[in-house]
Amino acid sequence: MTATLDPTETNKDVAQKSATEPLIFERSKQGRRGYQLPALDVPEVSLDEILPANLRRDEITDEVEVSEVDVIRHFTRLSKLNVSIDAGLYPLGSCTMKHNPRINEEIARTPGFAHSHPLQPEHQVQGNLELLWWLEQTLKEIFGLPRVTLQPVAGAHGELTGILMVHKALAKGGNPRKYILIPDSAHGTNPASAAFAGYEIRELKSNNRGTVDLAALQEAVTEDVAALMITVPNTLGVFESEIRAMADILHAKGAYLYCDGANLNSFVGVARPGDMGIDVIHSNLHKTFSTPHGGGGPGAGPVGVSESLIPYLPTPTIERREDGTFYADFSHPDSIGRMRAFHGNFNVLVRALSYMRAMGPSGLRRIAQLAVLNANYIRARLKGHYHLPYDAPTLHEVVFSDKNQTPKDVHTLDIAKRLMDYGFHPPTIYFPLIVSGALMIEPTESEPKEELDAFCEAMIAIARESQERPELVRSAPHTTPVRRLDEARAARQPVLRWKK
Amino acid sequence: MTATLDPTETNKDVAQKSATEPLIFERSKQGRRGYQLPALDVPEVSLDEILPANLRRDEITDEVEVSEVDVIRHFTRLSKLNVSIDAGLYPLGSCTMKHNPRINEEIARTPGFAHSHPLQPEHQVQGNLELLWWLEQTLKEIFGLPRVTLQPVAGAHGELTGILMVHKALAKGGNPRKYILIPDSAHGTNPASAAFAGYEIRELKSNNRGTVDLAALQEAVTEDVAALMITVPNTLGVFESEIRAMADILHAKGAYLYCDGANLNSFVGVARPGDMGIDVIHSNLHKTFSTPHGGGGPGAGPVGVSESLIPYLPTPTIERREDGTFYADFSHPDSIGRMRAFHGNFNVLVRALSYMRAMGPSGLRRIAQLAVLNANYIRARLKGHYHLPYDAPTLHEVVFSDKNQTPKDVHTLDIAKRLMDYGFHPPTIYFPLIVSGALMIEPTESEPKEELDAFCEAMIAIARESQERPELVRSAPHTTPVRRLDEARAARQPVLRWKK
Amino acid sequence: MSLPDPTAASSSHRFISNAGEDIREMLATIGVDSIDRLFDTIPDDVKLDELLDIPGPWSEVESRRWFRALAARNVTSADHASFLGAGAYAHYQPAMIDQLLLRAEFLTAYTPYQPEVSQGTLQSIFEYQTHQCLLTGLDVANASLYDGSTALCEAVLLAERVAKGKKKVVIAKSVHPHYLQTVRTYIQNLGLEIVEVGWGADGGIDLDALRAVSADAFAVAIQSPNFLGVVEDYDAVAQAAGSATKISVVAEATSFGLLATPGQHGFDICVGEGQAWGIPTQFGGPYVGFMVVRDALKRHMPGRLVGETVDVDGKRAYVLTLATREQHIRRGKATSNICTNEALIALAANMYLSLMGKYGLREVAEQSARKAAYLRAKLKDIQSVELPFAGPIYNEFVVRTPFAAADILKDLEHEKILGGIPLGDFFAGHERDFLVAVTELHTREQLDHYAAVLSAAISRERR
């Protein structure tokens, strides 16, 4: 925080200055210390006796010397440059930015969980194993599928896991096949995961409802198609009403139906993927099941599978014995193998189960009901002000475009930035790709009506500003710690670290 | 957070709007719930069988119906309207706003401390009793006095405790006497506490160094003076170099020397009150010993006493047996009695001992050294820009006045408010009363030089603004969530609660 | 002299930012050659020439080891089923609250002297004041006092200020003994007289005795539920107290969810302890004292008051007000000497009251009362267990056995039950009695177990 001597500067500049924070490396001063350790209590022999000099480094050049005060100040000030769910609506479409209950944080910090080691023998960690077992039981019931692996640590990781299982299953049948079908509305991780699993991508054009066209699918599903990867509801928020028929088409050809469960929040407790003919689904626990997004993670992406894919699940699986004890089972000869060291993001899984227990059967259903109600309320209030590229009924999110604003040269990016001046985090923008200038709004069930109203009023105010004062919107944001960034410069001459 | 429909409003207004938060009562909506309890598991008999209707109330009219989301949002947003030490310098003179280490918070939350009950029998709480015993030992060493009571929960509470002991001791000697001498520079709690202890106040004029005049004291100490209450160093930050002589004068007349230890931070580990001839001293643990101020408390105000006052300590005292066990001792026939229920602010005391252990002997001394260095650095940098009413050497704080600015009709209050625009909490203002337009600055030892520099530059910038753009300063703050308040209106027609 | 050089790297401390390089730069600016010079005004003969003799400096690692070992030597409700109350109750503590209290904006700020940068604290206090009014049925609440015992002291002193002349205060013997003792300490030099009024057969205050002594008293103070757990009849007490200022003390704050309010039944002041609002028992503190009074008394109120006003832009805002009552202005004539209070605990209470809300506060109270009634009935059936006081209770009651309470409670402790608090520690002649408190957190299983263990203990003692 550095003030200035220039008495003529505007107050805004003063305030902006007080909203900047130097890099921790710039705070370093000779002699400062932020740590203390107990004095060494074993004989202090020469380092050479411990490790030959050629295997050692010298001092960590340019590492910091700062006090505890410097550090807590630094991170407290940095935190103030972020917005968060606890401060208000964070309507990032497709990200399900819901309330993160604090009881989850408390429970995850229980010493018995927090300090258990991933390689302890079974008898020392029965509590953890039982917890994992219960989480699988719960997800099985939610998915309507017979088994679930908890190993994947994110949605994309789950996608890779799922497609690898499909590949292995088909390979066992003699031919892993070549293609994965993916609608053009899909999230980028879908094609990326399919590619890393060894497949080529065939993109499916969405029809005018934004959904998969049955006839087109029928045609696309050839003998060398391994699976269709769809998102239910899709990234427009539209439910694929013909999902059962789609499953039949695929199954008839020996192909699998993979469901990206990122949007499970819209139908959890209302309908079950297994009942829709889905063979594999991942769920982003950091979305539907409230584990905090943490600025970009951690997450978890458990994968549920139908009977035919069970042999291929990653190892280990967690099993329960007759006597009520639990163990990690590695005896799956056809398993695709291990997706990650240890047991995945265990302490994310703890939070998710804590949340599921807090919601219960009635609460889980209520999530979907209120998430869909909130989204449709926004849709109803904004419909007259923003263009709705697909007006098929939507569930938990609604995607508008900037079509009504572009004539004034106001674009989605401008609208997003202007929302910040009104105190809101913008929606997801320019996704899905099938909508030009997409504004993808997902409020989640957490939001109170008055927050939705405030958001809608801000959006409506911006729609007006776009007509009456477009330059105000184009030059937004005006009230944030920093204003629009030169992103081109960042990519052209990348500066990716501090240097002295 | 409510946005507005008026597209012509300025961005500042938009930002300000997003910085307001309704009262929790205004968030209430029928049907919302923020809590859940386990279902009642005992037979649900009619309430009448439990409690006659005339002893019961009906529903708690106008209490809130809000969700957990509403509540965490509400308090998170409220918190953002505060400034704090972790965000920057908080130079409230006399308040010792130092770094509050997080290890103290962690330790205070240890279940064995947090869930122990104040009326458990001795054998169940040996850990707590030993902790209290150790804290007394440590404070005895810091004070250089033979006993310390930990019962007082704030400085003022300690003052009352100390003066009550003086009263009782003198009464035992036959005459409690009538007056307490208090310098005009003293904090308001001093006279208030003395009055509640049953004394009349005689105010001592400070001399031109801002300290107590020996001759004047000599004269003032009559047979009916019970004690002198001074602050060391005094509220100007000036050490009473003749403290020993002052003690002698008082003791010669059978009077006591009470020290308000609020400024202990300036000499802890450097000198000891006991060695100065002080008979009673309280220490604000929320100042010198880092327990968090919590927006105005809790605190703790242990009182150390010299030999002659030991019989009058509040009960119970914590004692150690031969066998190493600890107990609460109520057998003090001459005790002034109990100052509060239970054992005072135990979990504040835990934090203070945690801090003392973290500092150790060298650290405690370093506190005083750096606190004094930081204050004198500010004094040196600002001396040319602000008027120094008393230029005697000062220790941990420095008091300026607005004399240089008043010609431009810029006053201390204006300077304080303008500091907010530069991102700093103002110093203590208009105290001590012996300085007109006092600006009382106490940086504490925690502050890094760059923070002090930024503060000084802001102060210097404001000094310039006061000459060149006085209206800018007079109308400050300009960048805070709210601007200057109509305090007169608040007092004239007090609105002290929300009403439907 | 074994004093370290402050500029040496070995002297650096993690809690103190400035070190070698900074210190040299700053000394140069000040124009002295060493930090010691800055202490020249302290006479050498009072200066220490060596370091204090105390343990440390400790790393967090060492502190954790030592303090955790101490904590482990306590037996607590964390590992036992606790039925302890008597002014400190273990109720449900919502997870959110402690995590919010750790926000620096709440934890490390101080008294909101500067409202423009303290609206968070100020608005919370204003809301807290409102909750107090709704719960007590009175008009004006303050920002907090130290605790229940000192809150009673302040109430007595307030009543004395307005009474003018009268010197007698009547206090029920069934007020928490620690509170009563604290009042005695506070007023010892103020020429006031305390007259205690005992309880009747059912444990409620002795109304006839009260009527007999109230006439010339400036105040009458009772507690409800009283220390024996018995709920007093405010109307009857108010009637018996005549013209004196009527002070109700509430040491179990969740009882407001169920019990008739002092405000609607003739009382002028309600003071008490807010710990039951989800604050940990933490060996007695920090807790939060509250005071709520009739509007007519507001300018005599001790402590901080927050009021609503507007800023220069007309925007609603909150500010400390009626400060002319306080020590920093009135000094020797202030309504109290209190300065630092229990703001953070009051904030926690505001969070608790808001989260539980209209229906949660009611349910906590009802469940506590129902479970207490259930246990009380069960204990009554145990052979040779007596319930000495038949008066109506909220969530606490006195149990009597043929044996010393201490012995019985030891037996219970062996079964991992903290069974109660011996009444004999407070009232001679009650060595066989102990207080048992129940809250919504107790399960039926625990209550049944308590009864079983108690009757077993009694049979054992009998042998």
Place this chain on the structure above:
Amino acid sequence: MSLPDPTAASSSHRFISNAGEDIREMLATIGVDSIDRLFDTIPDDVKLDELLDIPGPWSEVESRRWFRALAARNVTSADHASFLGAGAYAHYQPAMIDQLLLRAEFLTAYTPYQPEVSQGTLQSIFEYQTHQCLLTGLDVANASLYDGSTALCEAVLLAERVAKGKKKVVIAKSVHPHYLQTVRTYIQNLGLEIVEVGWGADGGIDLDALRAVSADAFAVAIQSPNFLGVVEDYDAVAQAAGSATKISVVAEATSFGLLATPGQHGFDICVGEGQAWGIPTQFGGPYVGFMVVRDALKRHMPGRLVGETVDVDGKRAYVLTLATREQHIRRGKATSNICTNEALIALAANMYLSLMGKYGLREVAEQSARKAAYLRAKLKDIQSVELPFAGPIYNEFVVRTPFAAADILKDLEHEKILGGIPLGDFFAGHERDFLVAVTELHTREQLDHYAAVLSAAISRERR
């Protein structure tokens, strides 16, 4: 159908704000008469006509009871002296970090897609990237990967992308077995071949064997300290690896404080696990994978990268950059499929690295190494204890006794010591070996105790 009415107060849930009144108002605005109507696009035959069969809804009280009971059934380093490592280490965890992580601004935000309101997260990542570069001696670090095992997968895939054509990757057998297994899973359909190279007598990689197979490999990956605890000689390995891309795996991140850096000794990529930077072992996750590469490889980097730039006012700011590598732009051609990563753990690591700083990181490493050397020497003196690998170590080493490791470790557990990890679980023929890890947190007393208990156990087994 036993489905509750969403507008009933009994249906309200504390995590979901809108209830009765709100729902009715919103339905009216939307113009439908019930929430069910909004689900009409879901065919009835896939709609549930009853609630799911799972436990709940639970209050916090019930959740605390159940989860704490589960946690209590684990035996952990919280109540035992733990010497477990093998990729998860119990180092000092500064108190400040967890409390800061609870700040909603960090905890509940998401990927900083909108830089103007995410500078806190972005600047922290930029600082984290810088720490990685300083520690590894390499040029460019990313924002985080899932963990050490998947970081190695990404490194192998990166190397393959730049190698063009070559299909063989050489991986040391002494790389963490879980990492190696994960690589096998990842690449199973990509037509790549993994050649494993074993270790020599001293536990270091077999250089001759390495030389023999490196020629046509696109990458060579080794771990140091390796899974046996032995520190590899980067120069020698680099020389033996020839022209292949050299990947160093670090599973014990505090070792950077003491060991020669891969960057200064011929390596191109360093990947590994950041858990040792003060992250709880928490049964294996969440942890944080890191990747640092030579500048030439930066445009092939998987995951997020944060770069410095300026805003329209010329003010310095940070932003996600080089996004054309990523799945949301490149889709099927992206450098990785990763999206959500381990941002919060990377933030914790940044806090840890900043707080410990230049000297703290060194001291943690030195103390860990010194204490490990002390214990290793003590164990060596125990009759019939063998140290099968003589190579230099950092803080972990293999111990061999005449008896099954599982039995010996059971004996130690009885003395409240988690004594090590059986090597036989990973390598056939090593049933008598176990891995012992030491950190700065171990006291000499614990180390001496370990030695005493181990030799006692051995004598007991002998009988």
